[in-house]
Amino acid sequence: MRFRRAWRAAVVAWACGMAACMAVATAAPAPRPAVPVPEDAIPSPGAVLVDPDFGVSTREFGLDRQVQMYQWRRSGDQLERVWSAGRIESADFGADYQNPPLPIDSQRWWARDATLGGHPIDETVLQALGEWRPFRPAFSDLPLNMAATFQPEGDGLGSAENPLAPAVGDLRITWRELHLPPLAGRLELRDGRWQLSPRTAAAALNAAPLPPVVDERPAVLETAADVVAPPAGTGNRWWWALGIVAAAAALAVGAAVRRRG
Incomplete structure (x- = not known):
């Protein structure tokens, strides 16, 4: 018993x-591992980016307008005239040395529908990996009101009648466009979007040089072993x-x- x-x-x-x-x-x-970037994948910026004030456009991943104004600045006990991207406060400079308001601001546009292999690219990728490069627009779509104030000067536009002798309040405007480096080994497809790999994100966060482009993981392919194995x-x-x-x-x-x- x-x-x-x-x-x-x-x-x-x-x-x-x-x-x-x-x-x-x-x-x-x-969870399945994140998918790396295919070696032959080419990113697309999507819609053309346009500066609505000047009609300047680019087919890259970002557009940056940089505005400078010629104005007074204190240097020790003296006042001097310089080009500055922001308005310099001049309340205590005297009546004859006042800087006018900055009529046009610098501005930046990001590609909102950039894709890679049919999947969207997260904006953090553009901000962390993109490289700003100057370019000279054609100014073929310059609005009439801007054409009456600005003329081509160097790689951009200027409002000075004599670029060699600008007056306080004159403007000069240039543009840059955003280019992406090779992305293989730097991105992962997570939640349906291309995002920075942890290693690349850490390097960008620490302002360190980008790691060498080495994709250490094999391509993710679903096989019978993937389905059967625990x-x-x-x-x-x-x-x-x-x-x-x-x-x-x-x-x-x-x-x-x-x-x-």
Whole structure:
């Protein structure tokens, strides 16, 4: 009779252990790894970016308008005239040395629908990896009111009648466009969007040079092994479950033997 009780206890322990094993086997699979950038993928900036005030446009990933005004600035005990991107406060310079308000601001536009391989590129990628390069627009779409005030000067526009002798309040405006470097090894496809890989994001956050472009991971392809194999990290769980089963059975049999003795 005692042996039957011990046997039933062992069977119960075995059933509990198998239930634990089945629970581990049917647990939610681990998330699939992020997909790296294919070597031959070419990013697209999407819609053309346009400066609405001047009609300047680019087919790159960003457009940057830089405005400078010629104005007074204090230098020690003297006042001098310089080009400055922001208005210099001149309230205490005297009536004859006042800087006028800055009529046009610098402004920046980002590509909102940039894609790579049919998936959107997160704006943080443009901000972290993009390189601003000066370019000279054609000014073919310059509005009439701007054409009456500005004329080509260098790679941009200027309002001075004589660029060699500007007056306080004159403006000069230039533009830059954003170019992307090769992206392979620097991005990952997560949540349907191309985002910075952790390594690249850390380098950008620390203002460190970009890491060498080395894609250490193989391409992610779904195979029969991916479907059949248990989720990563579950092998140890199986051993724990089997260990629990063996320990419970041993305890039950040991108890039965002691009672019989």
